[in-house]
Amino acid sequence: MKNPIAVLGAGSWGTALAVLLAHNGHEVNLWARNQEQCATISADKENKKYLPGVIIPDQVSLCNNIQEALSDTEFIVSAVPSHSVREIAQSICPYVHEGTIIINTAKGFEPKTHLRLSQVLKEELPDYCHDHIALLSGPSHAEEVGKNLPTALVVAGDCQSSAEKVQDIFMNRFFRVYINLDLIGVELAGALKNVIALGTGISDGLGYGDNTKAALITRGLAEITRLGVSFGADDKTFSGLAGLGDLVVTCTSMHSRNRRAGIQIGQGKPLKQVLSNMGMVVEGVNTTEAAHHLARQAGVIMPITEQMFQVLFHGKDPENAVISLMTRSKTHEGEGEMLSSGNDPL
Amino acid sequence: MKNPIAVLGAGSWGTALAVLLAHNGHEVNLWARNQEQCATISADKENKKYLPGVIIPDQVSLCNNIQEALSDTEFIVSAVPSHSVREIAQSICPYVHEGTIIINTAKGFEPKTHLRLSQVLKEELPDYCHDHIALLSGPSHAEEVGKNLPTALVVAGDCQSSAEKVQDIFMNRFFRVYINLDLIGVELAGALKNVIALGTGISDGLGYGDNTKAALITRGLAEITRLGVSFGADDKTFSGLAGLGDLVVTCTSMHSRNRRAGIQIGQGKPLKQVLSNMGMVVEGVNTTEAAHHLARQAGVIMPITEQMFQVLFHGKDPENAVISLMTRSKTHEGEGEMLSSGNDPL
Known part of the structure; x- marks a missing residue:
């Protein structure tokens, strides 16, 4: 046996x-x-x-x-x-x-x-x-x-x-x-996707549609990939099951706690109340703080993560956070990956 | 003026x-x-x-x-x-x-x-x-x-x-x-995503869940990227709004005709009846035929596209198509891109 x-x-x-x-x-x-x-x-x-x-x-x-x-x-x-x-x-x-x-x-x-x-x-x-x-x-x-x-x-x-x-x-x-x-890539992808899932939940809670969600998923994957690569991960891992696959399921399924927590935040409920409503661990909240810290450390611009950090920890109005993301200067896709380039990557 | x-x-x-x-x-x-x-x-x-x-x-x-x-x-x-x-x-x-x-x-x-x-x-x-x-x-x-x-x-x-x-x-x-x-990349990504959208619709119609859909989206994006790259497209385009973004919205939204058509096929309705029910053009059906043709031409393995082609044009049972995809031999992620490698990439 x-x-x-x-x-x-x-x-x-x-x-x-x-x-x-x-x-x-x-x-x-x-x-x-x-x-x-x-x-x-x-x-x-x-x-x-x-x-x-x-x-x-x-x-x-x-x-x-x-x-x-x-x-x-x-x-x-x-x-x-x-x-x-x-x-x-x-x-x-x-x-x-x-x-x-x-x-x-x-x-x-x-x-x-x-x-x-x-x-x-x-x-x-x-x-x-x-x-x-x-x-x-x-x-x-x-x-x-x-x-x-x-x-x-x-x-x-x-x-x-x-x-x-x-x-x-x-x-x-x-x-x-x-x-x-690529252990580091799989680890970072699985963790960081929860930040974006909270963000798409907030978008849903604000009453935005599938277009907005798809844009957040796409640009969100781009920014978590940038962070991962700066820590030595393979960018292909982020396009795979542990990155894209898990991001999609987390951002579109009602099974996802991170998404459900985001929806309540988008509807205007305070974070403390949301977390107590959930009764289970919402990994994305702690992960947003970690991602914000790691992005600073690595000098990687993460516009969605930054807005999520402001919403979760500094009481920024979620609708203003979306407006901040949508009204950045015009760019090429894939442009402006690093702080030093001075560009806005969303 | x-x-x-x-x-x-x-x-x-x-x-x-x-x-x-x-x-x-x-x-x-x-x-x-x-x-x-x-x-x-x-x-x-x-x-x-x-x-x-x-x-x-x-x-x-x-x-x-x-x-x-x-x-x-x-x-x-x-x-x-x-x-x-x-x-x-x-x-x-x-x-x-x-x-x-x-x-x-x-x-x-x-x-x-x-x-x-x-x-x-x-x-x-x-x-x-x-x-x-x-x-x-x-x-x-x-x-x-x-x-x-x-x-x-x-x-x-x-x-x-x-x-x-x-x-x-x-x-x-x-x-x-x-x-x-990258015009060719944006063009191929926008067209080919409809094949995968039909596939995820079929999965939904069969009663499968978000896990299955996320796997199809991820592996689907990988195979349409392979085809695009073989025609000179930039793989980053497929991770962007015209690729991943459009794929996600098409595979998860009820606004999508391709997805809705797929759902009906998954529920067992014949293609002809589905197309007449829709009353609007379902681009993914023609695109599946084109993608199948282009994959052969380029020597690129596209397991999901191949199964979709069998379901749409040769009457293969959709459930058997999913089983064919799930029971391929064990692989590494990202392995086996080309026919010549002899591997199964899904």
Whole structure:
């Protein structure tokens, strides 16, 4: 019998991935932080709170003890939000060994430090783990994966053979996994797209249409690509599933928390109230702050991110933010990438 | 007083552009092919059939005589479908002069010849016009432009100064126009995106979700970019408004005829019935045939286009087409662009 796979975090995505892995023939230990929630999911054979309607098969064992979840496992799938990644890394550290592959699925930066999550994992885990850190990313709403609707993603990592192992455990007829060795690109694309998703949500909340949204998506992808490239990412990654694909799904789907939060902001609700309404983590808010910081650091102009930062953290009226974007001076497409050129790139 | 601008074709897009130009302070001659329709729009001060709810200002004069529409004009905006572009070019030929700028707005290929529309215009118009042929493209549903919702587009052409003149007449606070001198790229992107829009419509019609659609958009953009690059286009154009932007809006909006046609096909309706239901031109059907032909010619693998061709012209079951796409062998992202590599790029 094969060793079990550990999935840490029983939110919607952790649950969907545990079910998928079980359908692929693996034993899965699904760790839920909350003891009561753990018992409820286990008794119901369903995660009624975060992934209702999807039956959890017997190959998935719920557990509340992280040591127990990790015993004899070769693969650890982390499905906790960005702000919990360091804590999780510290918790798993005593139990990893040379062959362990760690697969992060969160998309964001660590709050305050603005570190990418693979950087956080590398800070906390032993050196021999560093090559075996992978990231699963791409357009993949848990609700749809739970229903076996066709989905395509990427697995990113520094090591080809680890990435192939991750591809092997996840891939099936409905879940297509591509390998991309540009880890930094996949990480930045997946995180930064949430800034643009908040922005398109705001546009929707203001009552603007599909034309406006498409312009924000296109120009938004251009600016997050510029930032990524300045940190060494491959621009092609941003045109791929982890960039464009995830951006499109996040900006157009009602499953997206970032978009839904943006809609409420566009309708005039204050940020604090929006975040408390959501009841779940809205990664895009923290990511906007990180992106604003990184753009300054790299000297990259990001007009949409800048306006989002002003709206979220300085109370700028969203309608004025859109007007600021639409009334910039005339330009050529693709012109004016860097601060030093003095051009306006939107 | 400035010379009037001619807009040829009083469908939704021609009407929306005529109204926009009038709001920008221009006199506009809006030519409608059908005499009765021309009289009705003129009397109603509204195009109730194709752009209901938008008042046509007095600066727009409806006319049914093409010579009259073109008298003393420096700009001719062609807003007829792809299959009528040659006929329109022949009609305007006697009235053009050295300074005339011709702006095509159709997105497609000429049926049967599979020529790009600027090639058709160049075949029919005098040499001195060739540098002054421009194309207005990008994510721009007429219904939303008519409501002054923020919209961003590109004007493409071989000649910088002509493109700047076009930018000047159209640009306003709600309608942002970028210049892109990659005419072939803008033309191919605008046309080919309709193949993918039909495909995502089919996916929606089959009941698949946002994940599937995002994967089709991403991999679709990759394959139409490959084809474009093989014909000399700049790959960046495909990541811009005329490519990605227009693709996103076409694949996610109910305003899109190509998407709506795809949905009906996905629901199992025969192509003939779908086309007769639509009552308007569905450019993507002819474009799929053209793209299939051009891909063969260039030796470029286009898995989605190939499946679309099989569904539209050889009666392949749409669900089997999706399965064919999802069960290709495992690959790296960005791998296997050309036939000669022997890889499957989806």
